[in-house]
Amino acid sequence: MDAAPVQTINLEVASESPLDFSSILPNPAITEDTRIIINNKGRLAFASTPHIPVRMLCASLGFNPAAGGFPDHSTADRYALQLRRHGYNCARFHFLDASLMFNRTKDFDYDPDVLDRVRYLMHALKENGIYWIIDGMTSERGAYGGYDDRWANVGDLRLRTHLENEAFGHWLRFQVDIFCTQNPYTGLVPFEDPALAVVVPFNENSLGFLSQVAFDQGGPVFQSLLQVPFNDWLLVKYGTTGALQTAWSWELQPNEQLENKTVALPANRYVMTARLRDLALFFVDTEVQTAAKMTDCLRAMGCRAVIAPYNNWPGVQTALSRQGQDAVTMNTYHDWIGDLSGQDSLQQTSSLTDNLAYMRLAASTRWAHRPFILTEYEHLFWNHFRYESGLALPAYAALQNWDILCRHGEGPIILAYGEDYPRKKSILPYTFALDPVAREGEMLAALLFRRGDVSGSTASVVTEMQTASSLVSGGGIDTREPDQVTILSLLTAIGQGSAPHQSGDVVIPSQRPFTTNADAVQFLRQNGILDATNPTDANAGVYVSDTKQLHLNSIDGILKVVTSQTEAIAFSGISNPVTLDALTINYATAGGLFAVSSLDGQSIANSRRLLIIYATDAQNTGMTFTDATEKTVTSYGALPVIIRVDHIGISLPYTDTWQISPVMLDGTVLAPITSGSGAMAAEIWTNTPTNGPTTYFLIERLQN
Numbered sequence: 001m002d003a004a005p006v007q008t009i010n011l012e013v014a015s016e017s018p019l020d021f022s023s024i025l026p027n028p029a030i031t032e033d034t035r036i037i038i039n040n041k042g043r044l045a046f047a048s049t050p051h052i053p054v055r056m057l058c059a060s061l062g063f064n065p066a067a068g069g070f071p072d073h074s075t076a077d078r079y080a081l082q083l084r085r086h087g088y089n090c091a092r093f094h095f096l097d098a099s100l101m102f103n104r105t106k107d108f109d110y111d112p113d114v115l116d117r118v119r120y121l122m123h124a125l126k127e128n129g130i131y132w133i134i135d136g137m138t139s140e141r142g143a144y145g146g147y148d149d150r151w152a153n154v155g156d157l158r159l160r161t162h163l164e165n166e167a168f169g170h171w172l173r174f175q176v177d178i179f180c181t182q183n184p185y186t187g188l189v190p191f192e193d194p195a196l197a198v199v200v201p202f203n204e205n206s207l208g209f210l211s212q213v214a215f216d217q218g219g220p221v222f223q224s225l226l227q228v229p230f231n232d233w234l235l236v237k238y239g240t241t242g243a244l245q246t247a248w249s250w251e252l253q254p255n256e257q258l259e260n261k262t263v264a265l266p267a268n269r270y271v272m273t274a275r276l277r278d279l280a281l282f283f284v285d286t287e288v289q290t291a292a293k294m295t296d297c298l299r300a301m302g303c304r305a306v307i308a309p310y311n312n313w314p315g316v317q318t319a320l321s322r323q324g325q326d327a328v329t330m331n332t333y334h335d336w337i338g339d340l341s342g343q344d345s346l347q348q349t350s351s352l353t354d355n356l357a358y359m360r361l362a363a364s365t366r367w368a369h370r371p372f373i374l375t376e377y378e379h380l381f382w383n384h385f386r387y388e389s390g391l392a393l394p395a396y397a398a399l400q401n402w403d404i405l406c407r408h409g410e411g412p413i414i415l416a417y418g419e420d421y422p423r424k425k426s427i428l429p430y431t432f433a434l435d436p437v438a439r440e441g442e443m444l445a446a447l448l449f450r451r452g453d454v455s456g457s458t459a460s461v462v463t464e465m466q467t468a469s470s471l472v473s474g475g476g477i478d479t480r481e482p483d484q485v486t487i488l489s490l491l492t493a494i495g496q497g498s499a500p501h502q503s504g505d506v507v508i509p510s511q512r513p514f515t516t517n518a519d520a521v522q523f524l525r526q527n528g529i530l531d532a533t534n535p536t537d538a539n540a541g542v543y544v545s546d547t548k549q550l551h552l553n554s555i556d557g558i559l560k561v562v563t564s565q566t567e568a569i570a571f572s573g574i575s576n577p578v579t580l581d582a583l584t585i586n587y588a589t590a591g592g593l594f595a596v597s598s599l600d601g602q603s604i605a606n607s608r609r610l611l612i613i614y615a616t617d618a619q620n621t622g623m624t625f626t627d628a629t630e631k632t633v634t635s636y637g638a639l640p641v642i643i644r645v646d647h648i649g650i651s652l653p654y655t656d657t658w659q660i661s662p663v664m665l666d667g668t669v670l671a672p673i674t675s676g677s678g679a680m681a682a683e684i685w686t687n688t689p690t691n692g693p694t695t696y697f698l699i700e701r702l703q704n
Helices: 073-085 096-101 112-127 157-163 165-179 207-216 224-238 241-251 274-300 316-322 357-363 386-399 436-450 468-472 483-490 517-526
Strands: 003-005 036-038 044-046 049-053 056-061 090-093 131-135 196-200 328-334 372-379 404-407 461-464 494-497 506-508 542-544 550-553 558-562 566-571 584-588 592-598 609-615 618-621 633-635 638-644 647-652 657-663 674-677 680-685 696-702
Touching: 003 618, 056 436, 073 112, 090 112, 090 404, 096 112, 096 131, 096 165, 112 131, 157 165, 157 207, 157 224, 157 274, 165 274, 207 274, 207 316, 224 241, 224 274, 241 274, 274 316, 328 357, 357 372, 357 386, 357 483, 372 386, 386 404, 386 436, 386 550, 386 558, 386 566, 386 592, 386 609, 404 436, 436 566, 436 592, 436 609, 483 494, 483 517, 566 584, 584 592, 592 647, 657 680, 674 680
Parallel strands: 056 090, 056 404, 090 131, 131 196, 328 372, 372 404, 461 494, 461 506
Antiparallel strands: 003 638, 036 044, 044 049, 542 550, 550 558, 558 566, 566 592, 584 647, 592 609, 609 696, 618 638, 647 680, 657 674, 657 696
């Protein structure tokens, strides 16, 4: 591709620059008055103002030692300040156990320097008004000593925590040691600190997911550790082998006896049988009991944060497990990559042309009238369409009234290019801090989602929760909502629920009444959620939200977002001029994301200072692939990052004098590249004449 190297090395955003959002998105001091609670509408809010929902933009902090690990005190202060300037008001501590136990040979022998750095970073974040989400544990190796594969999917602690007292006790001891011990820098126990917003007791530990991972790694369909507990559960349910034989009919073999625990696990996870149905119900009971035990322990230690177990896996089985929880957490990905083992491949597909399946998947897991927290999402590097996620996920998260949005990576920002760590020498999947395309998406997310430029739907469509009997059909143990249900999330706010429902809910019965996307759209029209002027046409791939702010054309691969303070478009190509409201895109040389956002609280039409975000694609210098499709990488290359050189023609109906200036990645504003008076017609290039490429520009309207 025709590209230019990024010349900006320092990435610390300057105070009061156009990229410093700390004044337009102020973080209040964290006190008991601003402790995060769940209000009576099922939204997160401050304790002192429970009637006002709080949207939280979360920074994912998975400080792998290969990326430099946790920062020292002075760097932590700079880092936390930068997170505040970037618009974050929340941060997630991920793989904390792995960092604390890296290179440790004895159980619970935490690295004292890392522990000190973690505690100081918590303090620095709190001082900047940034709340915490913590994983109670993340790694399969937990706090066991002697392992060098703590970031890999190797081990079985997540499974054993459900089944064995020793493993549960291991999890519990870690909670006591790390989160129930006073932090000398805050003076408080983390579990009691008002800065703690959410606890995920153990990351991605749902039983259905763990069994799938083990199977994908060459193991049995279901882990052998499950057999004895499953037999114990069957014995409680049925009492005798004879009763089980009657219930299962021909499925039970002569050599299978409950009394000696020889009833086998299912041999197929996709063909639903009575055996598989009971295993799914065993999973539900086990997960409910484990979540309750973990929650009871955390509450006994003084934890007042939102506790939300099982932050992945979207099926009916896991939904039943979450039914009694106060909140739901979820992870979702487009064009996912599991590891970086070499010859890594992705599909190079657009998320818009599959109707944002990864967003819809997450939306289908929410329980209505409860907080929803997206602890992980990503449209992964080096997918050419990843600019889409910076517009799509924050816009639809806002429409859905989700509470916390967290793009997943080892860290969302870096302070400078060129740090001498293996995972900071080039952009890699999950290192989006180095990727200008992903970074601009996070800046836009701060405005669309946290600032509230995109409005939440006032409707409430509730899909009646399917019962355990639903597990006997569909996709086996992983049965999930079909597209004809999840497609509704492109149009209005949805969630699962069970009777009694709240007043105003539009309920979709458990026997879903439609079989096509067009049927689903008609259901919304019949129930008054989409009015007669809404141009949604499922057969044409057009989906317009009930707020009229979001407009997806999945056939053309275009998403438009039009609000008072932001107008934006993600597109795979522009063949004819596209007018949003004030903004018109006249042409573009390649696909990308273009947005104009007010920086002074005024509408686009009246704002005197507007930020342009323009992103297309970026790679590492010397990055190579097996062929021209760039699906399989052979070398990730190295810094400097190169940004594709593209340009776009825009128009705005101004009547006064204006100028457009490049804004470098650290917020530095360069001399204007174009100016004029009256209606604006401008051409914007991703490359500047002298300072290299950028993804930001500033429009200033001057007094005549």
